[in-house]
Amino acid sequence: MPSRIIGVIAWSMQHRLLHSFSFRLAFAYMVLFGISVLLLLGFIYWSTAAYMSRQADATIAAEITGLSERYDIDGLTGLINVINERLSRKPTGSSIYLLTTTINTPIAGNLNRWPATQADKEGWLNFQLENAGRDKNEIHLARARSFTLTGGFHLLVGRDIYELEETQRRIIRALILGFAITLVLGSIGGIVLSRRVMKRLEAINTTSREIINGDLSRRITLQHSGDEFDSLAGNLNAMLDQIEELMEGVRRVSDSIAHDLRTPLARLRNRLELLRAEQEKTHQDPTLAEQAISDADGMLQTFNALLRIARIETLHHREAFKKIDLGTLLHDVIELYEPLAEEKGQSLSLQA
Structure with a gap:
């Protein structure tokens, strides 16, 4: 039974908290703040990912420009030597090179065939690299750009963008985690704020109920924090x-009037008693005197x-209560009132 009572009290407090104005205000603020954080994190991701993609594209474009200039200076042999030299320096790097003939027969590079993906309007290709990674058993995404050299040769320069994609995924996970933490902290802050506001309001409501029950001497406790609740409590106390004071x-006026009128009424009654006694002595009818x-x-x-x-309203004279x-x-x-109701054609009933 005690556990059931505790559960009912906890449910009541939770229900009041969820339906309180302070919780709704804190929840609305949390939603607004969460949307703002989400937009901010989205902008950070968009700007970061876009910057990384632009940087990778710029690197590929710079390499194509450099290789085409070397081809113009040293010819096909010089271009092949440059490609082999770069691949020998970083055999497991992320750079992709492929030099082919007019019929796409490989001449030099680290790809064994031309990608089957169609290039876009700007010559960019996005395709999958098989047997990639350190273990040579992974499939990575690659981004490259094709360039046609004089003489009909085709040059493909690109990058393994697996690390770029992985970095972007990590950024997304970090942003999602940050957003979740923001929501959790916002929820905790909203609940704490709502409980604090409810505690102050409940103190005011408790004092108000005691005043409603007749104890006009009760006052709302001030916390001397100088906030709006203290200002409200001060105004209510005033x-x-x-x-x-008015009550x-x-x-006092009612008491004084009752005291002032009771004395002459008592004198009037005494005189009427004397009048009735006098009438009885003179054998006169004392009915009017008795009615008075x-x-x-x-x-x-x-x-x-x-x-x-x-006296009762002062709450200090209740010794005669029972x-x-x-x-x-x-x-x-x-x-008492049933005859009056019957005269008016009404009926009274009691259900207790």
């Missing part, structure tokens, strides 16, 4: 001070009730 003034005395007693009871209500049966009280009320 308002409650004013209300309590106290009304109570009854009316005076009713007025005195009314003023006594007003004085008692004023428990009552509400069912019996309601039955008495029904019996």
Whole structure:
């Protein structure tokens, strides 16, 4: 049973937290912040990946320019020697070279055949390299550009872009991880902020409920932080001070009026008693005097009730209170007002 009660309380607190204005505000801020971070990370990825791709294309274009100039100076033999020299310096590097005849018969380079991929308008080819990598059992992506030399020879210069693709994938994973961490931290911050705001609001609500129950002396506790909640609490406390002062003034006025009127009513009743006694001595009808005395007693009871209500409202005079049966009280009320209801063609019923 205690565990069930704890579960109900936890569910209630969670429900209140999720439906609170502060949590919705924090969630909206988190979503807006997450979208901003996502756009920023997307821009970083786009600019980084685009820069790396442009740099690789620029390197390939520079190599083509250099090789074509060497071909113009030293001819076919000089071009073959340059290609073989570069490949011998980095046999496992990422550079790709292929020099072929007009019918694409390989002359020099580290490719055994011309790629089957069609080149785009600018002469760029994207194709797969078989038997790549250190173990020669991997398939890598490659990007190259073709160039036709004088004499009908074809020159293909490119790069193994596996490392570039892997770097871009790492950047994507890092950006996704950063975005996830941002969302988690934003959620934690939103929950902490919502709980803090709810705690302050609950303190105000608790004090308000106590005031509603009649304790006008209660005040909202200030934390002296100088924030908006302290300002709100200060204004509410000032308002409650004013209300309590006005209520106290009304109570004092009512008390004074009841006291001032009760004394002359008591004198009036005493004189009516004397009048009735005099009428009885002279054998006169004392009915009018008795009715006046009854009316005076009713007025005195009314003023006594007003004085008692004023004392009760101060919450300091409850020593005469006792428990009552509400069912019996309601039955008495029904019996009192039932004849009046029957006169008006109405009916009263009690369900308890």
